[in-house]
Amino acid sequence: MAFLVSPGVQVKEIDLTNVVPSTSSTIGAMAGAFQWGPAEEVCTVTSEQDLIDKFGKPSAETFESVLTAAQFLSYGSALKVVRAVGGSALNATASGTGILTKNADAFSSQTPAAGDWAQARFPGVTGNALGIAYATDATSFDGSDWWKSNVESAPGTSAGAAAVGGSNDEIHLLVYDTNGTITGTANEVLEVWSYLSQASDVKSTDGTSLYYKDVINNGSKWVFVGNHPATLTDAGESATSNAFTRVAHAYNEFSGGADDNVLTVGETTLMYNKFADAETIDVNLVFQANSGLSATNNITLSKHIVDLATARKDAVGFVSPERAATVNNTTQTTDVGTWRTGVGNTSYGFADSTSLYVYDKYNDVYRWICAAGSTAGLTANADLVADAWFSPAGFTRGNVRNVTKIAFNPTQAERDDLYKTGVNPIVTFPGSGTVLFGDKTLQSKPSAFDRINVRRLFIVLEKAISTASKASLFEFNDEFTRAQFRNMVEPFLRDVMGRRGITDFKVVCDGTNNTGAIIDTNKFVADIYVKPARSINFITLNFIATRTGVEFSEIAGGN
Secondary structure (H helix, E strand, O other): OOOOOOOOOOOOOOOOOOOOOOOOOOOEEEEEOOOOOOEOOEEEEOOHHHHHHHHOOOOOOOHHHHHHHHHHHOOOOOEEEEEOOOOOOEEOEOOOOOEOOOOHHHHHOOOOOOOOOEEEOOOOHHHHHEEEEEEOOHHHHOOOOOHHHHOOOOOOOOHHHHHOOOEOOEEEEEEEEOOOOOOOOOOEEEEEEEEEEOOOOOEOOOOOEOEHHHHHHHHOOOEEEOOOOOOOOOOOOOOOOOEOOOOOOEEEEOEOOEOOOOOOHHHHHHHHHHHOOOOOOOOOEEEOOOOOOOHHHHHHHHHHHHHHHHHHOOOEEEEOOOHHHHOOOOOHHHHHHHHHHHHOOEOOEEEEOOEEEEEEOOOOEEEEEEOHHHHHHHHHHHHHHOOOOOOOOHHHHOEOOOOOEEOOOOOHHHHHHHHHOOEEOEEEEOOOEEEEOOOEOEOOOOOHHHEHHHHHHHHHHHHHHHHHHHHHOOOOOOHHHHHHHHHHHHHHHHHHHHOOOEEEEEEEOOOOOOOHHHHHOOOOOOEEEEEEOOOOOOOOOOOOOOOOOOOHHHHHOOO
16 A cells, blocks of 8 residues: 555565675586487586486597586586587487487477387487386286386276276386396396376376376486387276276387487587577586587687677686697697687687596596586686685696696796787696696786686676666666665675675765766666786796895895
């Protein structure tokens, strides 16, 4: 009520507790080739084991994507992954005729052929190891069949079907590994789906669907069910007064699945576009995961990643030279320099200098991979052990993990040449390990933004304060709102200053920059001045010998 029309007490609440919220700054993002998992869909993984469970172990064609992602996850615990597949990839099916179904959204719009009542959930030859068995008849449970050890009793009639006069609707299904490719043991059961219903309208006691297609398609890690087995002639009908078909157990082994994991640069860049929308996809560290391309195509991929980060303005793109530029090459400095020139200039990009030699424990071999996942991981780790505005380089926070050797270990002179162009050397020092030894962005113009700690500082400030500023939308542009804004932002900046991110700041949001003309155009202006803290890149140590009788205060001053 706006006004009281008779005596009384009106109580209102005014919330003046708005604060600048914390924002994410350690979420990684990459696109690449994998053996398994949903394609063309952003998925979150939180550990190396989670990565392997969702996307499969590395193969000769997918090792760089898997191992580069694993490198990042050895530092950080949040990674968004998009699996790219080539046009020849296929999902295995019960009929043996492969079909390309990239993800759940694609399946929902798909009309399966009659024989393809079940299929592998994802593209790839891994699906050829899958089988699905089903039973609706109690006779399936005699003898030594699997069923007795995986379900408590034979299928019968569900309570939901019985309530409407139906019968014999229950169905048990097993998903299994036909040849041991997945588990190491042939016929190992992967999933058990018991006491489901052939009827499309039967519900469980909690109101969720018991229809076997709904349950499996929403919950299985391995298969989709699109049609019905030909023997289940009543499947999909209503439960009302329906006596469903009873059949002995049947087994279907899948085939027809195919890989296509040798990706073109176009197929890869298209998947990085899944991270383009800053409003809907929250990522901070977008990194390259393929360096096996030609020099020209690698420049295309690297440039696409840093351009994407530049367009978002809330992320940094981490890129690496092509593998051939540094592995078994005698012109490493020149070739890395050529690559860097092609990538372009932006403060939202970060370039490293070499490929890394890492151990692939899944295949007991060593592999060359790009370093971008590691440099992005070091940046995430700097956030976790310090703050986003701390440099990820150096002996305190810049030690590169899990590396056997590097392809290009630059000398001081070579490091000088690389660093002048914005390429950050990775160096192996005797007794100190392998270290990221630079923190420059790809901005060629000298300014505070040519260092990654300053760029990341401003990303955090801009993201946090802009998010908090949304509370001022549609309010009046008067001194009350402006004071409220200042009282929200200044404590946040004092906190950042106390955490060594800035050395000083000033917030101007008053009548001087919110003039009548600004107010009349429905705008609101705040000027936020900050002095960023700078990382030390150069140290000079002057050791001065003096005569015995000289007082130090005479030559150096002070106490």
